[in-house]
Amino acid sequence: MTHIIIQGLLLSGLYALIAVGFTMIFSVGRVLNLAYGVYIMLGGYIYFQCVQVWHLPKAVGFVMAVAAGVAFAVATYQLLVRRLENNPVAVEISTLILAVVMQALIVMIYGAASRTMWPLVNGVWRIEGVAVTYNILIATVASWFILGGLMWFVHKTHLGRAIMAVSMDRKGAMVSGIDPRRISLITWAISGGLGAIAGVFFATYTQLDPSMWVGPLIIAVAVVVIGGIGSIVGSLIVAHLIGFMETITTSLLAAELRGVFTMLLIIIVLIVTPKGLFGREEL
Amino acid sequence: MALLEISNLEAFYGKARSLHGVSLNIEPGKIVAIIGPNGAGKSTLLDSIMGITTTTGSVKFDGQEIRAQSPALNVKAGIGYAPERGNLFPFMGVKDNLLVGAYTSRDKIDENLRMVFDLFPVLEQRQTQETGTQSGGERQMVSLGRALMTSPKLLLVDEPTIGLAPKVCLDIAAALKKLNEETGLTIVITEQNVNFAMSLAQELHVLETGELRLSGTVDELQGEDYIKQAYFGA
Ligand SMILES: Nc1ncnc2c1ncn2[C@@H]1O[C@H](COP(=O)(O)OP(=O)(O)OP(=O)(O)O)[C@@H](O)[C@H]1O
Ligand SMILES: [Mg+2]
Numbered sequence: 001m002t003h004i005i006i007q008g009l010l011l012s013g014l015y016a017l018i019a020v021g022f023t024m025i026f027s028v029g030r031v032l033n034l035a036y037g038v039y040i041m042l043g044g045y046i047y048f049q050c051v052q053v054w055h056l057p058k059a060v061g062f063v064m065a066v067a068a069g070v071a072f073a074v075a076t077y078q079l080l081v082r083r084l085e086n087n088p089v090a091v092e093i094s095t096l097i098l099a100v101v102m103q104a105l106i107v108m109i110y111g112a113a114s115r116t117m118w119p120l121v122n123g124v125w126r127i128e129g130v131a132v133t134y135n136i137l138i139a140t141v142a143s144w145f146i147l148g149g150l151m152w153f154v155h156k157t158h159l160g161r162a163i164m165a166v167s168m169d170r171k172g173a174m175v176s177g178i179d180p181r182r183i184s185l186i187t188w189a190i191s192g193g194l195g196a197i198a199g200v201f202f203a204t205y206t207q208l209d210p211s212m213w214v215g216p217l218i219i220a221v222a223v224v225v226i227g228g229i230g231s232i233v234g235s236l237i238v239a240h241l242i243g244f245m246e247t248i249t250t251s252l253l254a255a256e257l258r259g260v261f262t263m264l265l266i267i268i269v270l271i272v273t274p275k276g277l278f279g280r281e282e283l
Numbered sequence: 284m285a286l287l288e289i290s291n292l293e294a295f296y297g298k299a300r301s302l303h304g305v306s307l308n309i310e311p312g313k314i315v316a317i318i319g320p321n322g323a324g325k326s327t328l329l330d331s332i333m334g335i336t337t338t339t340g341s342v343k344f345d346g347q348e349i350r351a352q353s354p355a356l357n358v359k360a361g362i363g364y365a366p367e368r369g370n371l372f373p374f375m376g377v378k379d380n381l382l383v384g385a386y387t388s389r390d391k392i393d394e395n396l397r398m399v400f401d402l403f404p405v406l407e408q409r410q411t412q413e414t415g416t417q418s419g420g421e422r423q424m425v426s427l428g429r430a431l432m433t434s435p436k437l438l439l440v441d442e443p444t445i446g447l448a449p450k451v452c453l454d455i456a457a458a459l460k461k462l463n464e465e466t467g468l469t470i471v472i473t474e475q476n477v478n479f480a481m482s483l484a485q486e487l488h489v490l491e492t493g494e495l496r497l498s499g500t501v502d503e504l505q506g507e508d509y510i511k512q513a514y515f516g517a
Contacts, residue, residue: 155379158386165372165383172370175333177358177387177433 002128004247010132012243013140014201015219016147016236021194022220023227023235027167028187031088035076035095036220037213038102039069039192043199044208045106048117058120065196073192077185099213106210114209120200139201146197151232163187215259222262226269284346286311286437286469287332292340292350294324294331294493301327303493304340309437309471314463316484317473324493325473326367329439333357333364344437359387363435367442369426373415377406380414380425384432391434399428402458420451427458438462440472444479452476456483481505 022036043065050061076098084090119135126132154160165173166183173180202216219242227238245265246258285308294302301324309315319325330336334354342350349357358364372380381399385392400407403424409417414425423443430438440459444452460483462468474480480487481501489497489504497507 158382158389161375161379161383162386164375164379168372168374169370171335171366172372172429173383174335174354175358175364175366175370176383176429177355178383179353179355 003130004244004251006127006130006132007251008240008244008247010136010140011247012240013143014136014198014205015223015243016239017143017194018198018202018216019220019223019235019239020147020150020232021191021198022217023224023232024163024187024194025191026224028163029081029085029184031081031091032221032224033076033081033095033188033191034092034217035098035102036191036195037215037217038099039073039195040199040202040216041102041106041210041213042068042072043196044117044203044212045110046196047200047203048115048208052118062197062200065200066193069192069194069196069199070189071192073188073195074185077188081188082181082184099217103210103213110208110210112210114207116207117204119204135204139205143198143201146194147236150194154232159186218259218262222266225266228275285309286345287471288341288343289332290341292328292331292338292342294327294336294338296327296336301336301493302331302338305490305493305495307488307495307498309469311469312463312467313486314459314470314472314484315486315488316480317471317488317490318475318477318480319473319490320475322492323490325490326441327493328490329364329366329441329471329473332439333362355387358433361434361436362439363430363433363437364439365423365426365430365441365443367445369414369422371414371422371425371429374413376411376413377417377425378410381406381428381432384429386433388432388434392432395432395434399431402431402461403428419446420448420454423447423451423455424458427455431462436469438468438470440470442473442475444474444476452479459483 018040021039022033025031025033025036046068047061047065050056050064051058076095080094080098081091084094119133121134121138123134124131125134125137154164162173162178162183163186165176165178166180170180173183198216203212206212222242223235223238226241227234242262245261249258249261287309289305289307292302292305293300305328317325317328327336331338332342334349334352334357338350340350341348344357344360344362347360349360352360372383375383381396382392385395388395405421406424406428409421414422417425427440427443430440443455443459447455456479459470459472463470472480472484484501486500487498487504488495497504
């Protein structure tokens with residue numbers, strides 16, 4: 001029981017971080033960026049390249065991972081999404097294709113086999129008989145800090161409020177002197193950076209694998225669908241719902257089943273409550 | 284020199300043309316009303332001044348050509364806009380809505396907030412209320428307030444009285460008048476409510492099916508048979 005609570009909390013913090021970048025793009029642009037998982041994968045592989053291949057300091061690995069996530073997201077927005085802005089389905093199809101292409105690219109460079117990432121920090125902490133690696137503990141605490149910072153940013157800064165404004169009423173934002181396209185670009189950049197950070201944590205928690213963009217993407221989609229648009233707190237709650245569901249499935253049923261329930265939950269929520277549990281608008 | 288000079292302005296939604304060669308000058312310090320029935324093109328005209336619609340022709344603000352300029356730059360240049368039904372941010376509080384309006388005018392936040400709260404004291408008491416839960420009148424005040432937070436030289440207001448009780452209309456009219464008199468702010472409103480427009484504006488323009496039909500002062504237009512027939516059923 002204690003085991004489930006601790007593991008669940010830790011996993012959920014990471015899932016919340018994974019989901020938030022995706023949710024932001026969806027709120028501002030009303031499109032599902034199916035290439036979002038690529039930022040997570042890129043974050044993981046770039047960090048691996050810097051730290052485990054080139055033996056650079058971990059901090060450098062982090063910075064490079066974030067830079068790669070931001071650059072890739074900005075390029076995706078400028079070269080692809082911006083041109084398809086009025087057609088969400090086209091954006092969704094082309095970002096999905098992009099993700100598959102990036103997976104092939106990763107296979108070409110690193111091979112199809114999965115690779116193990118060194119933990120960010122070594123060591124294990126025992127509480128109540130439960131072994132918690134420092135690695136996941138650090139990842140979770142860092143996730144909470146980042147999420148807290150993001151909440152502060154969107155509520156207390158001009159730029160953050162402008163992002164919220166565009167997500168709630170595009171014309172209202174325009175007549176307030178905000179350029180929605182610039183805000184979209186900035187949102188994509190932030191999303192790419194957050195995805196890459198989440199990717200480093202996620203890869204040290206699981207492992208590096210050319211198909212590792214899929215699992216986090218499903219979690220992110222689930223959070224948007226189940227949580228609904230425009231509610232950051234709703235996203236956090238749903239991330240915990242999913243985190244706990246997966247922890248329970250893994251420890252009581254079988255590890256292979258853990259993604260299945262998340263996907264079933266997406267379908268059920270779509271049927272029962274199209275706005276999501278905390279949503280403010282129809283999806 | 285006119286603050287706003289519109290000449291031969293045409294606006295398009297796809298291939299459909301919603302404004303036909305509109306030409307109009309707005310002198311600084313005035314309150315001007317554009318009146319016309321549903322679908323006349325009032326909102327389209329204000330959107331076009333703002334740079335939101337596709338247009339041809341010319342719009343000069345303060346002597347500068349702004350027709351092809353983005354809405355964001357037009358706000359920065361000094362045009363404030365309270366659009367029809369507000370386009371407020373429904374899940375943000377009153378104060379946050381106002382602060383978004385200050386996006387391009389950050390050095391004047393304190394004085395502009397003070398001005399808005401003095402003009403609409405209700406808003407000062409309701410700073411954290413989400414605008415999605417407010418009454419129509421309160422929302423209209425937030426909308427005007429948000430436009431004022433941009434530190435405008437020209438304020439465009441689209442149908443400020445739509446769906447509001449007479450008492451609230453009077454409050455809004457008083458606020459606009461006060462702004463105009465005390466700060467010299469130039470104001471353009473659109474209205475279907477001709478009485479409201481006449482009580483407030485010094486100059487009126489009648490827009491019908493995308494064309495300007497008549498222009499004149501309140502006294503001039505009051506005698507016009509056209510106005511009597513169309514709006515007062517005489
Ligand atoms: N987004 C749009 N797409 C296509 N046509 C539009 C659009 N907006 C307005 N129109 C058309 O342009 C014309 C003018 O509309 P507009 O909204 O400017 O009128 P209005 O005078 O503001 O009317 P109301 O008093 O009802 O607000 C109408 O024929 C309308 O159908
Ligand atoms: Mg209108």
